[in-house]
Amino acid sequence: MSELRAAFVGRDRERAALHACAGRARSGRPALVLVDGPPGVGKTALVRSALEGFRVLAASGDPLESSFDYGFAQQWLHDGVSGDPIDVGARLLGVLTGSEEPVALVADDAQWADAPSVRALAFALRRLHAGNVLVVVVTRDEPPDGLRRSLSEATRLSLTGLSVAELGELAAHLCPVPLGAAALDRLRAHTGGSPLHAEALLRQTSPDVLADPMARLPAPRGHAMDVQDRLGRLDERTRALVRAAGVLGEECPLWQAERLAGVPGAILLLDAAVAAGLLVHRVGGELMVGFPDPLTRAAVYEGLRPGERARLHRDAAVICPDPVDQVRHRIGAVSRADDAFAREVAAFAREQGASGNWEVAADHLECAARLTASPRERGVLRAEAVHALLLAGRPGRAAELAREPNAHPGARAFAAGLVEEASGDRARARGLLERAWLDREPAFEGAVATALARLCLSDGLLPEGHRWAFRASGVGAGFVHMVSRFAAGRTADVLDLRLPDPAVAAPGELDLLTGRAAVRLWTGDAAGALADLRGVPGEVAETLRCLAEVRSGAWDDALSRRPGTWTAPYTVAAQAMVHAARGEVATARTLLSHGWGAVSGLARMFLDAAAAFADQVEAGDPDPEIAPGAGFAACAGMLPIAPGGRREAALSPDPFERARAEFADGSNLRRSGRRTDAAVRLRAACDAFRALGATPFLERSMRELAACGRSNDALTAQESTVAGLVVAGLTNKEIARRLTLSVKTVEYHLSNVFAKLGVSSRTALVALLVRGQPRRA
Template identity: 30%
Template sequence: MVSPSLIGRSDVLRHLEDEFRSARSGQGRVVVVRGEAGIGRSAVLDLAAADAPGMEVVRTCGVESERALPFAGLQQLCTTLRADLTTLDSPQRAAVEVAFGVTEGQADPYLVGLAARALLTGVAKARPALILIDDAHWLDTPTSRALAFAVRRLDAFPIAVVLTTCTDADDEFAQFPSLRLTGLSDADGRALLRTASYGGVDEAVLSRIVAEARGNPRDILAAVDGVMSPDFAGGYGVVGADTGALGERIAGLTGAERLALILAAADPTGDPALQWRAADVLGLDRQVTRTLHDQGWLRQETRVLFVDPRLRPVVYCLATSSERDEVHLALATATDAVVARDRRAWHLAVATTGPDDQLAAELEHCAAHARRRCGRGGEAAFLERSALLTRDADLRSARLLAAAVAKFDIGSASAAVQLLAAAGLGRLDGQVRRCLGRQHARLAFVDKRNGPAAEQMLRAAEELRRANEPLACEGFLEALVAATYAGRLGPGTGAFARRTPTDWTRDGRTRDLLVGLTARFATGFAASHQLLRPTVRAIAGRDGHHASKRWLGIASRIAADLWDDDLWDDLTSRTVDIARETGSLMKLPYALTDRCLAELHFGNFDTAQYLLDRIDALTTSSHGPGFPCGALLLDGWRGAEEAAHARIEAARQEAMERGEGIVITTAGLSAAVLANGLGRYDAALAAARDVVADDELVLYGWGLTELIEAAARSGQPGAAESALAALAERARAVGTDWALGLEARSRALLADGTEAERLYQLAIDHLSRTRVVVHLARTQLVYGEWLRREGRRVDARVQLKAARDRLAAAGATAFTERAHREYLATGDRARRRIVDHRAQLTPQETSIAALAGQGLTNPEIGERLFLSPRTVEYHLHKVFEKFGISSRRALLRKLTPDVAGEHG
């Protein structure tokens, strides 16, 4: 998620960059950033700290509770600076010791100010310094005066000082240049909402949120947290609130004033015409609303808004049940039954306490429209409310089941469990009972991706099959996919495949995928690729077929198993996009993991890490199980030995406890990649052998390539030949450049003379036409190693340099060092160092620059990284400035590290 301070803050950040540039040149700068609470002052400092290359960054802040303590702020600053008071002149040190209470006496403000200046300039002795002081309005007055005195005398030093304050008063820092942070524009507010949300939200609700928050990022994001929660459902429903001391204030209102205020809180759109009509229904005089305006509760622009947006949920929660019923009934009466049929039904439903079959049917009918208006969350809310108003037990259970499915899709597993439990209390016919069993099985898999959960899904599918239910085929496919996660710790995908029927009479994407995957695990790769490839390509064909969207996740994994990098790229990107657009928080971590693995193989390690951070945020907020596979493989490829081994061991232990075999296999693959990068081929061979012990989707093929290199380098050609036979069978079957390139490289590792060289060159030719940059680089590495051992040092340098540069650009440290050692072994007299221009960039800028260099537009980059196009444009502007370029065409050249000489 993009920082709230970045959207709409481009001008502010560019101004700070100019000030930092002046400070680096020896011209001290002081800037005061002013703005109200929540406007993004601290976030601006976060960005400033992250975007100050080459500067020593020191950060502190004022503390409200210490404002009355003289020089408490200065003492905190000295602690942050790790200041050595013995470096001060004796009078200054004595003055500071008095100020800090070390010795008795009265502190001399002049000497304390000089001491503060000396301590600040001391930070900049080694390199330019950036001093960040947040919440300066909470600094005690003596500290503020000493700082103002000190920073006014930094003109000739390479120091930039940035302070933030919420006051506009004539404070100690009023004399310095200031930047005012104001509220975001409507366009920027909407951009912030888009970056912070998943799925759809009613446009009228979004407009009200931005207007009510007056563009304050904190208030916008606080509202979005409620809107995106499953309970709020995109505008329908209400989240809880901390009523605090407002209860007494609301209690002081008259009955009419209180009712008018609840009316404003109950309408999520803020439509003034609707509220006036509802007020008439309630018999409220227009003067009541004017009084609420005068008392500072409400304000009216194009919408009826709360002066403080945090009041809205508080007011609603403090209302009594009868008050809420009365207000919602009035809103329903005032709502147009044609233009806003779903909103009218919702207000009626909230005001209804007992069963109402007619209204329940209306809610069920409106659920589809709610989904179009505000996403899957709105649909779930309508279906749940419909079920609660249903009198017939069988129909009630069916509607509860439909609501549970919708809650499951938006990631509200706990709510889905409760709805399923309620559905089970009714008189269930056979179909509903079978569907209920299937949903219980799906929830079991969400909780633990293990063998018992996969077995439960398979039994549920068998029940559907025996009843000739249309969902049976889908159920078997879900069970088979679940078995791939249980992996070696489950009954086995082969066993599941043998229990999976393939004699389906109905055609379709689901059937084709199921038949192909069943063949893949029951018969073997060669028997399945001709079935799976056309199906996966059809799913990628954007034909709008419902099943095509539903099975994008497994289709992307199959594309990787088929070594089709273009298809893999397309499918993983679309899977993430659709999961976000539909608000399917249940599917999004899976989609992000698949995309992370693709970015890793494409050499975009920074983007992969960004996606991992998003996965961590999602799983933390949902309290669900983690998704460690992407992080495991990224650690292995990066080659940080200690961190990688720690993660591998922790993941293995947790996976054993959970029964998640795919993690065990991925941990082994990570260990094999890590050991090959470090040149520890015996360890790599042992790890790779464990990976290929079972023919797991995707991981088996990747494990073969690691095993062949490790076996060839550790003097075990028999093991390498056996793995090569399996790899060659797959490569010849699919015929992609990725597969054929890896086969040629693997054969070259076992060949001699001209045949080895021909195969290495063939491998490079194939892989040069793919997206899998890291595999091209590793091929150039082993080719360069072979050339050096053949005594062809000049030729070896060409390959080793190319390998080293590509691996360094990706961030594959261990492989880079291996390539560099080999390069030095060629005897080149000029020792080399890698000049990586990416070091000038932040991780966010690196990811954006890499994608822009590949030709993606700003909107396309934004979709990949969950950023607005304006944010992408801002980052690219900074990248161009840092690189000294003016076009995207120059990006790829800058992103590939140069080599500069270091002559001893």
């Protein structure tokens, strides 16, 4: 693949804008373009792609030449350049406008342009009114001060790093094997999305290293050589400080780097390292030092000799007070398999998991797997890492790790089963987890039973669920224990259980609080569920929070919740129902269409209920007879709600279900001729639907209310007349002429009508009033 093609992955919009400017210049209308972005982002290559057919006058800045007068202008004009900037600018203008062929003037790296050249160019640009001229100024940030006014009307193209998807497109051209999403995420974080650095790494680095989440990504060779050159110009003490910081991480307290480097008074050395572009510093309680970007740190770290690197890691493990950092440095000092140390790292990882630090647990379990010489133990640790990754909300990496070779059949089935559960294939997940139970190890025995209990109970397989819940242990076990008791009819045992406030609860107690919150939700106590879940982490808690917020009317809060892994269908179904209830059916359908084909069991019921609800809203008749389990009641929790009817709905703490019941009763009362009683119910329904933003339901309720001969608020005579003329099809101007009013007055009256009748458009107003007229004051 050509270098040009690699540079332009993801630059379609910018290329189109630049080529449009070039076309305008060719047609005789001068065009000014400002291109900015960080080094390596592809600015120069972008500009070159649009210069075909132009006579190019190009100049490029250099920090070592920025003090030389007319260094830029000399590159444009070639002959000796001197004198007043006005004279040089006039000469430059003559060159730009005196040619019969199109001319492109390019000022690359203009942040280093010398001041006289800048003044000369500004003079020319202020007088450039005609000609086949394209002027492109390329800079890292803002143009030089003298050009800002001249470029105020320029087309500005600000380039940023490539996205993960765009890096995937680039990798597809350069890598012999596909890179997964997790590998592309790492590549973007490491390079900042710079196409220059990303392309270099993709060309220079083995796909195995790129795909390995535990491997250190290197710096591109050219960048590494530049960093080592700058490092070599520093004195030995400053070099030692930079290298120590490279071992300590992307950022560390200055005192740690000072102690590790053995250079007292390191603050006196910091200026030289910062001036060389190797370190940056930040004050936040204590002075922190770090690197401008991950590539610079990688280049410094790679430049260390293996023995020196191991020594620094061993010393850092003694210096750093954080246990996580201590273990990380001890791992960095190891050069061969060590079963005893692998067991120590695994134990540390499990402690971190027990405290809810699943991200740290997953990373250390993967490290432990690499440190052990036993293939069977490696398989167990990898399966545990898959479990931790899912709990940390990293399903993509979990799926990748589950696909790696695993010498332990039970661990392999355990990891695969968890991934299938997260992807929604519950039947396959159960089969794999049951196989894992047959070849289980103490390290994952309790987790297998917990997952099987969760699957069986949520699918209504109560006897099996009880049996697995009895064997469950570890994270999530408290939840399935509570659900199992509830399913066995022991609701009082669950609700009466004395548990601490979530703020002071231990991890096992948080599990129990999550389970009790689910039971509270299933028994109609959404407020109690939210109280139990206050501050509780984990995807089950987050999903239950979403469901409880839907049932309590906190719809905006519910929409802010992020779907988890295996609980995602429940969150998505609830959020889709909220969107549908608000009339946003297209949004609801988009949520429901994203890869839920393999979902089965209760999760499938949730998604189907949400789809059916969206269908009802879209059909324009969203509120047939209130049926048991209809509407939001079908998505109240992870088990079906006990059947109810209109009477139960009228007493429900769920404001939406209560409003639907009020609407249904009000409609029946109106049809039986009891209009006054009907209006009371319908006004209550209108108020509730308006508060929730449930527009389709509000509009239908308002039509019913209008059919009673009443509105939510009485309209004045003028408002009633304006509303009637809108219904008759007149525009605001036509109404103004007929009533001898100004258009603004008509708009004022119409805004009052909309507010009083609870509608937001003329179409909705017409639909509301076709069955009756609003009552005058």
